[in-house]
Amino acid sequence: MHYSTLERIQACDLNLLLSLAVLIEEQNVSRSAARLGFSQTTMSKHLKKLRIFFEDELFFKQGYKIRANDKALSLLPNLHQWLQMSHCLIQQSPFDVSDVHGVIRIAFRDDQTELFMPLILETMANEAPYIQLEFMNKSRHVFSMLEAGELDLATAASEYPPMNIYGDAIPNVNHYAVYAQNHPLAVINKPTLKQIFSHTTAEYNSSDSLESAIHQLANQHDYTRHVSFSSDSMMVMLHGLLAGQHVGFVPKRIFYDPFWRQHLLRVHIPEAKSVPTYLFWHTRVHNDRLIQWFKNRILSLINEHLDPN
Incomplete structure:
Protein backbone atom coordinates (compact mmCIF):
# COMPACT_ATOMS: atom_id res chain seq x y z
CA MET A 1 0.00 0.00 0.00
CA HIS A 2 1.36 3.41 -0.98
CA TYR A 3 2.67 5.64 1.80
CA SER A 4 0.21 8.45 0.95
CA THR A 5 -2.68 6.01 1.22
CA LEU A 6 -1.53 4.84 4.65
CA GLU A 7 -1.14 8.44 5.71
CA ARG A 8 -4.71 9.22 4.60
CA ILE A 9 -6.10 6.25 6.53
CA GLN A 10 -4.11 7.19 9.65
CA ALA A 11 -5.63 10.65 9.50
CA CYS A 12 -9.12 9.20 9.86
CA ASP A 13 -10.54 7.49 12.94
CA LEU A 14 -12.17 4.40 11.41
CA ASN A 15 -14.89 4.60 14.04
CA LEU A 16 -16.00 7.77 12.28
CA LEU A 17 -16.65 5.76 9.12
CA LEU A 18 -18.80 3.37 11.12
CA SER A 19 -20.74 6.35 12.47
CA LEU A 20 -21.12 7.72 8.95
CA ALA A 21 -22.52 4.44 7.63
CA VAL A 22 -25.08 4.28 10.43
CA LEU A 23 -26.03 7.96 10.07
CA ILE A 24 -26.73 7.45 6.37
CA GLU A 25 -28.76 4.34 7.11
CA GLU A 26 -30.80 5.84 9.94
CA GLN A 27 -31.11 9.47 8.73
CA ASN A 28 -31.46 10.29 12.41
CA VAL A 29 -28.78 11.32 14.93
CA SER A 30 -30.59 9.98 18.02
CA ARG A 31 -31.30 6.54 16.50
CA SER A 32 -27.75 6.32 15.15
CA ALA A 33 -26.31 7.11 18.58
CA ALA A 34 -28.55 4.56 20.29
CA ARG A 35 -27.64 1.89 17.73
CA LEU A 36 -23.91 2.37 18.35
CA GLY A 37 -24.22 2.85 22.09
CA PHE A 38 -23.08 6.48 21.93
CA SER A 39 -24.56 9.58 23.47
CA GLN A 40 -26.23 12.00 21.08
CA THR A 41 -23.47 14.52 21.89
CA THR A 42 -20.77 12.03 20.84
CA MET A 43 -22.58 11.28 17.59
CA SER A 44 -22.90 15.00 16.86
CA LYS A 45 -19.13 15.39 17.42
CA HIS A 46 -18.50 12.48 15.03
CA LEU A 47 -20.65 14.17 12.42
CA LYS A 48 -18.70 17.42 12.83
CA LYS A 49 -15.37 15.59 12.35
CA LEU A 50 -16.73 13.74 9.30
CA ARG A 51 -17.71 17.02 7.68
CA ILE A 52 -14.21 18.33 8.22
CA PHE A 53 -12.56 15.16 6.93
CA PHE A 54 -14.68 14.92 3.76
CA GLU A 55 -14.86 18.71 3.33
CA ASP A 56 -18.59 18.43 2.77
CA GLU A 57 -21.77 18.94 4.81
CA LEU A 58 -22.82 15.31 4.05
CA PHE A 59 -26.31 15.89 5.54
CA PHE A 60 -28.96 18.58 5.53
CA LYS A 61 -31.81 19.18 7.95
CA GLN A 62 -35.37 18.28 7.00
CA GLY A 63 -37.74 19.10 9.83
CA TYR A 64 -36.55 17.21 12.91
CA LYS A 65 -34.58 14.74 10.80
CA ILE A 66 -31.42 14.80 8.74
CA ARG A 67 -31.11 13.68 5.14
CA ALA A 68 -27.97 12.43 3.43
CA ASN A 69 -26.90 14.56 0.48
CA ASP A 70 -25.55 13.21 -2.80
CA LYS A 71 -21.98 13.11 -1.49
CA ALA A 72 -22.94 10.98 1.51
CA LEU A 73 -25.09 8.66 -0.56
CA SER A 74 -22.23 8.14 -3.02
CA LEU A 75 -20.06 6.93 -0.10
CA LEU A 76 -22.56 4.36 1.17
CA PRO A 77 -21.80 1.46 -1.25
CA ASN A 78 -18.08 1.63 -0.41
CA LEU A 79 -18.87 1.91 3.30
CA HIS A 80 -21.03 -1.21 3.07
CA GLN A 81 -18.25 -3.03 1.24
CA TRP A 82 -15.73 -1.97 3.90
CA LEU A 83 -18.03 -3.10 6.72
CA GLN A 84 -18.63 -6.45 5.05
CA MET A 85 -14.91 -7.03 4.52
CA SER A 86 -14.20 -6.01 8.12
CA HIS A 87 -16.84 -8.41 9.37
CA CYS A 88 -15.40 -11.30 7.34
CA LEU A 89 -11.90 -10.50 8.56
CA ILE A 90 -12.99 -10.51 12.20
CA GLN A 91 -15.39 -13.46 11.87
CA GLN A 92 -12.84 -15.71 10.12
CA SER A 93 -15.45 -18.41 9.51
CA PRO A 94 -17.86 -19.14 6.65
CA PHE A 95 -21.55 -18.30 7.03
CA ASP A 96 -23.53 -21.46 7.88
CA VAL A 97 -27.22 -20.67 8.26
CA SER A 98 -27.91 -24.09 9.78
CA ASP A 99 -25.93 -23.04 12.85
CA VAL A 100 -27.15 -19.43 13.19
CA VAL A 173 -50.02 -11.98 -11.04
CA ASN A 174 -53.37 -11.85 -12.78
CA HIS A 175 -56.33 -10.33 -10.97
CA TYR A 176 -59.96 -11.37 -10.87
CA ALA A 177 -63.37 -10.05 -9.97
CA VAL A 178 -64.93 -12.64 -7.64
CA TYR A 179 -68.39 -13.24 -6.25
CA ALA A 180 -70.44 -15.96 -4.63
CA GLN A 181 -72.51 -18.50 -6.50
CA ASN A 182 -75.69 -16.87 -5.18
CA HIS A 183 -74.68 -13.41 -6.44
CA PRO A 184 -76.75 -11.92 -9.34
CA LEU A 185 -73.66 -11.99 -11.61
CA ALA A 186 -73.55 -15.80 -11.28
CA VAL A 187 -76.26 -16.19 -13.93
CA ILE A 188 -74.25 -14.20 -16.50
CA ASN A 189 -71.62 -15.90 -18.62
CA LYS A 190 -68.45 -13.78 -18.52
CA PRO A 191 -69.83 -10.50 -17.10
CA THR A 192 -68.48 -7.30 -18.62
CA LEU A 193 -66.72 -4.60 -16.66
CA LYS A 194 -69.84 -2.46 -16.85
CA GLN A 195 -71.93 -5.27 -15.38
CA ILE A 196 -69.37 -5.90 -12.66
CA PHE A 197 -69.21 -2.25 -11.58
CA SER A 198 -72.99 -1.98 -11.60
CA HIS A 199 -72.96 -4.04 -8.38
CA THR A 200 -71.83 -3.09 -4.90
CA THR A 201 -68.19 -4.04 -4.28
CA ALA A 202 -66.01 -5.00 -1.34
CA GLU A 203 -62.60 -3.45 -0.79
CA TYR A 204 -59.46 -5.12 0.57
CA ASN A 205 -57.87 -2.02 2.03
CA SER A 206 -54.50 -3.60 2.84
CA SER A 207 -53.77 -3.82 -0.88
CA ASP A 208 -53.03 -0.25 -1.89
CA SER A 209 -51.74 -1.62 -5.20
CA LEU A 210 -54.69 -3.69 -6.43
CA GLU A 211 -57.42 -1.45 -5.07
CA SER A 212 -55.82 1.62 -6.64
CA ALA A 213 -55.72 -0.21 -9.96
CA ILE A 214 -59.41 -1.13 -9.65
CA HIS A 215 -60.45 2.45 -8.83
CA GLN A 216 -58.35 3.71 -11.74
CA LEU A 217 -59.94 1.17 -14.07
CA ALA A 218 -63.44 2.30 -13.06
CA ASN A 219 -62.53 5.94 -13.64
CA GLN A 220 -61.04 5.20 -17.06
CA HIS A 221 -64.39 3.78 -18.20
CA ASP A 222 -66.50 6.40 -16.38
CA TYR A 223 -67.98 3.75 -14.11
CA THR A 224 -68.85 4.50 -10.50
CA ARG A 225 -67.52 2.01 -8.00
CA HIS A 226 -69.77 1.58 -4.96
CA VAL A 227 -67.94 0.20 -1.91
CA SER A 228 -70.09 -0.75 1.08
CA PHE A 229 -67.83 -3.32 2.74
CA SER A 230 -64.11 -3.14 3.42
CA SER A 231 -61.57 -5.03 5.49
CA ASP A 232 -57.81 -5.07 5.99
CA SER A 233 -58.03 -8.88 6.13
CA MET A 234 -58.31 -10.81 2.89
CA MET A 235 -59.89 -13.75 4.71
CA VAL A 236 -62.58 -11.54 6.26
CA MET A 237 -63.37 -10.02 2.86
CA LEU A 238 -63.55 -13.41 1.13
CA HIS A 239 -65.89 -14.83 3.74
CA GLY A 240 -67.98 -11.68 3.45
CA LEU A 241 -68.36 -12.31 -0.28
CA LEU A 242 -70.06 -15.63 0.49
CA ALA A 243 -73.15 -13.66 1.55
CA GLY A 244 -73.73 -12.96 -2.13
CA GLN A 245 -74.02 -9.17 -1.79
CA HIS A 246 -70.67 -7.93 -3.08
CA VAL A 247 -68.05 -8.28 -5.79
CA GLY A 248 -64.42 -8.38 -4.67
CA PHE A 249 -61.11 -8.11 -6.50
CA VAL A 250 -58.31 -10.55 -5.71
CA PRO A 251 -55.02 -11.94 -7.10
CA LYS A 252 -55.01 -15.36 -8.71
CA ARG A 253 -53.14 -16.97 -5.81
CA ILE A 254 -56.39 -16.97 -3.80
CA PHE A 255 -57.57 -19.81 -6.04
CA TYR A 256 -54.65 -22.03 -5.12
CA ASP A 257 -56.93 -22.88 -2.18
CA PRO A 258 -59.52 -25.48 -3.28
CA PHE A 259 -62.11 -24.02 -0.88
CA TRP A 260 -62.25 -20.74 -2.78
CA ARG A 261 -62.16 -22.48 -6.16
CA GLN A 262 -65.30 -24.30 -5.04
CA HIS A 263 -67.22 -21.43 -3.45
CA LEU A 264 -66.38 -18.35 -5.54
CA LEU A 265 -66.82 -17.58 -9.22
CA ARG A 266 -64.25 -15.41 -10.98
CA VAL A 267 -63.78 -13.24 -14.03
CA HIS A 268 -60.28 -12.36 -15.22
CA ILE A 269 -59.64 -8.60 -15.45
CA PRO A 270 -56.53 -8.20 -17.61
CA GLU A 271 -56.90 -4.40 -17.59
CA ALA A 272 -56.19 -4.24 -13.85
CA LYS A 273 -52.48 -3.43 -13.92
CA SER A 274 -51.36 -2.99 -10.34
CA VAL A 275 -48.13 -1.41 -9.14
CA PRO A 276 -45.48 -4.13 -8.70
Whole structure:
Protein backbone atom coordinates (compact mmCIF):
# COMPACT_ATOMS: atom_id res chain seq x y z
CA MET A 1 0.00 0.00 0.00
CA HIS A 2 1.36 3.41 -0.98
CA TYR A 3 2.67 5.64 1.80
CA SER A 4 0.21 8.45 0.95
CA THR A 5 -2.68 6.01 1.22
CA LEU A 6 -1.53 4.84 4.65
CA GLU A 7 -1.14 8.44 5.71
CA ARG A 8 -4.71 9.22 4.60
CA ILE A 9 -6.10 6.25 6.53
CA GLN A 10 -4.11 7.19 9.65
CA ALA A 11 -5.63 10.65 9.50
CA CYS A 12 -9.12 9.20 9.86
CA ASP A 13 -10.54 7.49 12.94
CA LEU A 14 -12.17 4.40 11.41
CA ASN A 15 -14.89 4.60 14.04
CA LEU A 16 -16.00 7.77 12.28
CA LEU A 17 -16.65 5.76 9.12
CA LEU A 18 -18.80 3.37 11.12
CA SER A 19 -20.74 6.35 12.47
CA LEU A 20 -21.12 7.72 8.95
CA ALA A 21 -22.52 4.44 7.63
CA VAL A 22 -25.08 4.28 10.43
CA LEU A 23 -26.03 7.96 10.07
CA ILE A 24 -26.73 7.45 6.37
CA GLU A 25 -28.76 4.34 7.11
CA GLU A 26 -30.80 5.84 9.94
CA GLN A 27 -31.11 9.47 8.73
CA ASN A 28 -31.46 10.29 12.41
CA VAL A 29 -28.78 11.32 14.93
CA SER A 30 -30.59 9.98 18.02
CA ARG A 31 -31.30 6.54 16.50
CA SER A 32 -27.75 6.32 15.15
CA ALA A 33 -26.31 7.11 18.58
CA ALA A 34 -28.55 4.56 20.29
CA ARG A 35 -27.64 1.89 17.73
CA LEU A 36 -23.91 2.37 18.35
CA GLY A 37 -24.22 2.85 22.09
CA PHE A 38 -23.08 6.48 21.93
CA SER A 39 -24.56 9.58 23.47
CA GLN A 40 -26.23 12.00 21.08
CA THR A 41 -23.47 14.52 21.89
CA THR A 42 -20.77 12.03 20.84
CA MET A 43 -22.58 11.28 17.59
CA SER A 44 -22.90 15.00 16.86
CA LYS A 45 -19.13 15.39 17.42
CA HIS A 46 -18.50 12.48 15.03
CA LEU A 47 -20.65 14.17 12.42
CA LYS A 48 -18.70 17.42 12.83
CA LYS A 49 -15.37 15.59 12.35
CA LEU A 50 -16.73 13.74 9.30
CA ARG A 51 -17.71 17.02 7.68
CA ILE A 52 -14.21 18.33 8.22
CA PHE A 53 -12.56 15.16 6.93
CA PHE A 54 -14.68 14.92 3.76
CA GLU A 55 -14.86 18.71 3.33
CA ASP A 56 -18.59 18.43 2.77
CA GLU A 57 -21.77 18.94 4.81
CA LEU A 58 -22.82 15.31 4.05
CA PHE A 59 -26.31 15.89 5.54
CA PHE A 60 -28.96 18.58 5.53
CA LYS A 61 -31.81 19.18 7.95
CA GLN A 62 -35.37 18.28 7.00
CA GLY A 63 -37.74 19.10 9.83
CA TYR A 64 -36.55 17.21 12.91
CA LYS A 65 -34.58 14.74 10.80
CA ILE A 66 -31.42 14.80 8.74
CA ARG A 67 -31.11 13.68 5.14
CA ALA A 68 -27.97 12.43 3.43
CA ASN A 69 -26.90 14.56 0.48
CA ASP A 70 -25.55 13.21 -2.80
CA LYS A 71 -21.98 13.11 -1.49
CA ALA A 72 -22.94 10.98 1.51
CA LEU A 73 -25.09 8.66 -0.56
CA SER A 74 -22.23 8.14 -3.02
CA LEU A 75 -20.06 6.93 -0.10
CA LEU A 76 -22.56 4.36 1.17
CA PRO A 77 -21.80 1.46 -1.25
CA ASN A 78 -18.08 1.63 -0.41
CA LEU A 79 -18.87 1.91 3.30
CA HIS A 80 -21.03 -1.21 3.07
CA GLN A 81 -18.25 -3.03 1.24
CA TRP A 82 -15.73 -1.97 3.90
CA LEU A 83 -18.03 -3.10 6.72
CA GLN A 84 -18.63 -6.45 5.05
CA MET A 85 -14.91 -7.03 4.52
CA SER A 86 -14.20 -6.01 8.12
CA HIS A 87 -16.84 -8.41 9.37
CA CYS A 88 -15.40 -11.30 7.34
CA LEU A 89 -11.90 -10.50 8.56
CA ILE A 90 -12.99 -10.51 12.20
CA GLN A 91 -15.39 -13.46 11.87
CA GLN A 92 -12.84 -15.71 10.12
CA SER A 93 -15.45 -18.41 9.51
CA PRO A 94 -17.86 -19.14 6.65
CA PHE A 95 -21.55 -18.30 7.03
CA ASP A 96 -23.53 -21.46 7.88
CA VAL A 97 -27.22 -20.67 8.26
CA SER A 98 -27.91 -24.09 9.78
CA ASP A 99 -25.93 -23.04 12.85
CA VAL A 100 -27.15 -19.43 13.19
CA HIS A 101 -29.42 -18.31 16.05
CA GLY A 102 -31.61 -15.24 15.67
CA VAL A 103 -35.01 -13.67 15.10
CA ILE A 104 -36.37 -12.39 11.78
CA ARG A 105 -39.44 -10.14 11.78
CA ILE A 106 -41.44 -9.99 8.56
CA ALA A 107 -44.70 -8.36 7.49
CA PHE A 108 -46.84 -9.76 4.68
CA ARG A 109 -50.46 -9.21 3.79
CA ASP A 110 -52.58 -11.94 5.31
CA ASP A 111 -53.29 -13.60 1.94
CA GLN A 112 -49.53 -13.75 1.22
CA THR A 113 -48.88 -15.13 4.69
CA GLU A 114 -51.50 -17.85 4.28
CA LEU A 115 -50.03 -19.00 0.98
CA PHE A 116 -46.31 -18.76 1.70
CA MET A 117 -46.03 -19.33 5.45
CA PRO A 118 -46.16 -23.17 5.24
CA LEU A 119 -43.45 -23.11 2.55
CA ILE A 120 -41.28 -20.72 4.55
CA LEU A 121 -41.66 -22.63 7.84
CA GLU A 122 -40.84 -25.94 6.16
CA THR A 123 -37.75 -24.39 4.55
CA MET A 124 -36.58 -22.87 7.82
CA ALA A 125 -37.08 -26.13 9.72
CA ASN A 126 -34.88 -27.93 7.18
CA GLU A 127 -32.24 -25.28 6.50
CA ALA A 128 -32.17 -22.86 9.47
CA PRO A 129 -33.64 -24.68 12.49
CA TYR A 130 -32.41 -22.16 15.09
CA ILE A 131 -34.02 -19.10 13.51
CA GLN A 132 -37.22 -17.73 15.06
CA LEU A 133 -39.72 -16.06 12.73
CA GLU A 134 -42.20 -13.38 13.75
CA PHE A 135 -44.98 -12.92 11.18
CA MET A 136 -46.90 -9.64 11.30
CA ASN A 137 -49.86 -8.45 9.28
CA LYS A 138 -48.85 -5.83 6.75
CA SER A 139 -49.29 -2.31 8.07
CA ARG A 140 -49.74 0.84 6.02
CA HIS A 141 -46.64 2.10 7.84
CA VAL A 142 -44.13 -0.59 6.84
CA PHE A 143 -41.48 1.93 5.77
CA SER A 144 -41.49 3.72 9.13
CA MET A 145 -41.43 0.32 10.88
CA LEU A 146 -38.44 -0.75 8.77
CA GLU A 147 -36.70 2.55 9.52
CA ALA A 148 -37.39 2.17 13.25
CA GLY A 149 -35.98 -1.37 13.29
CA GLU A 150 -39.35 -2.91 14.18
CA LEU A 151 -39.30 -5.03 11.01
CA ASP A 152 -36.55 -6.72 9.01
CA LEU A 153 -38.49 -7.43 5.80
CA ALA A 154 -41.90 -6.36 4.48
CA THR A 155 -43.90 -6.50 1.29
CA ALA A 156 -45.44 -3.34 -0.13
CA ALA A 157 -46.50 -1.90 -3.46
CA SER A 158 -44.42 1.21 -3.99
CA GLU A 159 -42.03 2.23 -6.70
CA TYR A 160 -40.71 5.15 -4.64
CA PRO A 161 -39.59 3.97 -1.18
CA PRO A 162 -37.49 6.21 1.10
CA MET A 163 -33.82 6.50 0.10
CA ASN A 164 -32.69 4.19 2.91
CA ILE A 165 -35.01 1.34 1.87
CA TYR A 166 -34.02 -1.35 -0.66
CA GLY A 167 -36.40 -3.65 -2.51
CA ASP A 168 -36.60 -6.62 -4.88
CA ALA A 169 -39.64 -7.04 -7.12
CA ILE A 170 -42.10 -9.89 -6.66
CA PRO A 171 -43.67 -11.10 -9.93
CA ASN A 172 -47.05 -9.63 -10.76
CA VAL A 173 -50.02 -11.98 -11.04
CA ASN A 174 -53.37 -11.85 -12.78
CA HIS A 175 -56.33 -10.33 -10.97
CA TYR A 176 -59.96 -11.37 -10.87
CA ALA A 177 -63.37 -10.05 -9.97
CA VAL A 178 -64.93 -12.64 -7.64
CA TYR A 179 -68.39 -13.24 -6.25
CA ALA A 180 -70.44 -15.96 -4.63
CA GLN A 181 -72.51 -18.50 -6.50
CA ASN A 182 -75.69 -16.87 -5.18
CA HIS A 183 -74.68 -13.41 -6.44
CA PRO A 184 -76.75 -11.92 -9.34
CA LEU A 185 -73.66 -11.99 -11.61
CA ALA A 186 -73.55 -15.80 -11.28
CA VAL A 187 -76.26 -16.19 -13.93
CA ILE A 188 -74.25 -14.20 -16.50
CA ASN A 189 -71.62 -15.90 -18.62
CA LYS A 190 -68.45 -13.78 -18.52
CA PRO A 191 -69.83 -10.50 -17.10
CA THR A 192 -68.48 -7.30 -18.62
CA LEU A 193 -66.72 -4.60 -16.66
CA LYS A 194 -69.84 -2.46 -16.85
CA GLN A 195 -71.93 -5.27 -15.38
CA ILE A 196 -69.37 -5.90 -12.66
CA PHE A 197 -69.21 -2.25 -11.58
CA SER A 198 -72.99 -1.98 -11.60
CA HIS A 199 -72.96 -4.04 -8.38
CA THR A 200 -71.83 -3.09 -4.90
CA THR A 201 -68.19 -4.04 -4.28
CA ALA A 202 -66.01 -5.00 -1.34
CA GLU A 203 -62.60 -3.45 -0.79
CA TYR A 204 -59.46 -5.12 0.57
CA ASN A 205 -57.87 -2.02 2.03
CA SER A 206 -54.50 -3.60 2.84
CA SER A 207 -53.77 -3.82 -0.88
CA ASP A 208 -53.03 -0.25 -1.89
CA SER A 209 -51.74 -1.62 -5.20
CA LEU A 210 -54.69 -3.69 -6.43
CA GLU A 211 -57.42 -1.45 -5.07
CA SER A 212 -55.82 1.62 -6.64
CA ALA A 213 -55.72 -0.21 -9.96
CA ILE A 214 -59.41 -1.13 -9.65
CA HIS A 215 -60.45 2.45 -8.83
CA GLN A 216 -58.35 3.71 -11.74
CA LEU A 217 -59.94 1.17 -14.07
CA ALA A 218 -63.44 2.30 -13.06
CA ASN A 219 -62.53 5.94 -13.64
CA GLN A 220 -61.04 5.20 -17.06
CA HIS A 221 -64.39 3.78 -18.20
CA ASP A 222 -66.50 6.40 -16.38
CA TYR A 223 -67.98 3.75 -14.11
CA THR A 224 -68.85 4.50 -10.50
CA ARG A 225 -67.52 2.01 -8.00
CA HIS A 226 -69.77 1.58 -4.96
CA VAL A 227 -67.94 0.20 -1.91
CA SER A 228 -70.09 -0.75 1.08
CA PHE A 229 -67.83 -3.32 2.74
CA SER A 230 -64.11 -3.14 3.42
CA SER A 231 -61.57 -5.03 5.49
CA ASP A 232 -57.81 -5.07 5.99
CA SER A 233 -58.03 -8.88 6.13
CA MET A 234 -58.31 -10.81 2.89
CA MET A 235 -59.89 -13.75 4.71
CA VAL A 236 -62.58 -11.54 6.26
CA MET A 237 -63.37 -10.02 2.86
CA LEU A 238 -63.55 -13.41 1.13
CA HIS A 239 -65.89 -14.83 3.74
CA GLY A 240 -67.98 -11.68 3.45
CA LEU A 241 -68.36 -12.31 -0.28
CA LEU A 242 -70.06 -15.63 0.49
CA ALA A 243 -73.15 -13.66 1.55
CA GLY A 244 -73.73 -12.96 -2.13
CA GLN A 245 -74.02 -9.17 -1.79
CA HIS A 246 -70.67 -7.93 -3.08
CA VAL A 247 -68.05 -8.28 -5.79
CA GLY A 248 -64.42 -8.38 -4.67
CA PHE A 249 -61.11 -8.11 -6.50
CA VAL A 250 -58.31 -10.55 -5.71
CA PRO A 251 -55.02 -11.94 -7.10
CA LYS A 252 -55.01 -15.36 -8.71
CA ARG A 253 -53.14 -16.97 -5.81
CA ILE A 254 -56.39 -16.97 -3.80
CA PHE A 255 -57.57 -19.81 -6.04
CA TYR A 256 -54.65 -22.03 -5.12
CA ASP A 257 -56.93 -22.88 -2.18
CA PRO A 258 -59.52 -25.48 -3.28
CA PHE A 259 -62.11 -24.02 -0.88
CA TRP A 260 -62.25 -20.74 -2.78
CA ARG A 261 -62.16 -22.48 -6.16
CA GLN A 262 -65.30 -24.30 -5.04
CA HIS A 263 -67.22 -21.43 -3.45
CA LEU A 264 -66.38 -18.35 -5.54
CA LEU A 265 -66.82 -17.58 -9.22
CA ARG A 266 -64.25 -15.41 -10.98
CA VAL A 267 -63.78 -13.24 -14.03
CA HIS A 268 -60.28 -12.36 -15.22
CA ILE A 269 -59.64 -8.60 -15.45
CA PRO A 270 -56.53 -8.20 -17.61
CA GLU A 271 -56.90 -4.40 -17.59
CA ALA A 272 -56.19 -4.24 -13.85
CA LYS A 273 -52.48 -3.43 -13.92
CA SER A 274 -51.36 -2.99 -10.34
CA VAL A 275 -48.13 -1.41 -9.14
CA PRO A 276 -45.48 -4.13 -8.70
CA THR A 277 -45.12 -5.56 -5.21
CA TYR A 278 -41.67 -5.48 -3.62
CA LEU A 279 -39.95 -7.20 -0.75
CA PHE A 280 -38.32 -4.33 1.16
CA TRP A 281 -35.58 -4.08 3.79
CA HIS A 282 -33.75 -1.23 5.48
CA THR A 283 -30.21 -0.35 4.50
CA ARG A 284 -28.99 -1.29 8.00
CA VAL A 285 -29.53 -4.99 7.15
CA HIS A 286 -28.29 -4.68 3.56
CA ASN A 287 -25.13 -6.57 4.51
CA ASP A 288 -26.65 -8.71 7.24
CA ARG A 289 -25.90 -12.20 5.96
CA LEU A 290 -28.84 -13.83 7.74
CA ILE A 291 -31.43 -11.31 6.56
CA GLN A 292 -30.07 -11.38 3.00
CA TRP A 293 -30.02 -15.17 2.95
CA PHE A 294 -33.62 -15.25 4.18
CA LYS A 295 -34.71 -12.57 1.69
CA ASN A 296 -33.18 -14.47 -1.23
CA ARG A 297 -34.74 -17.71 0.01
CA ILE A 298 -38.21 -16.13 0.17
CA LEU A 299 -37.90 -14.72 -3.34
CA SER A 300 -36.78 -18.13 -4.57
CA LEU A 301 -39.79 -19.84 -2.96
CA ILE A 302 -42.18 -17.25 -4.40
CA ASN A 303 -40.74 -17.65 -7.90
CA GLU A 304 -40.99 -21.43 -7.62
CA HIS A 305 -44.61 -21.49 -6.47
CA LEU A 306 -46.18 -18.35 -7.92
CA ASP A 307 -47.87 -18.94 -11.26
CA PRO A 308 -48.20 -15.56 -12.96
CA ASN A 309 -50.58 -16.80 -15.67
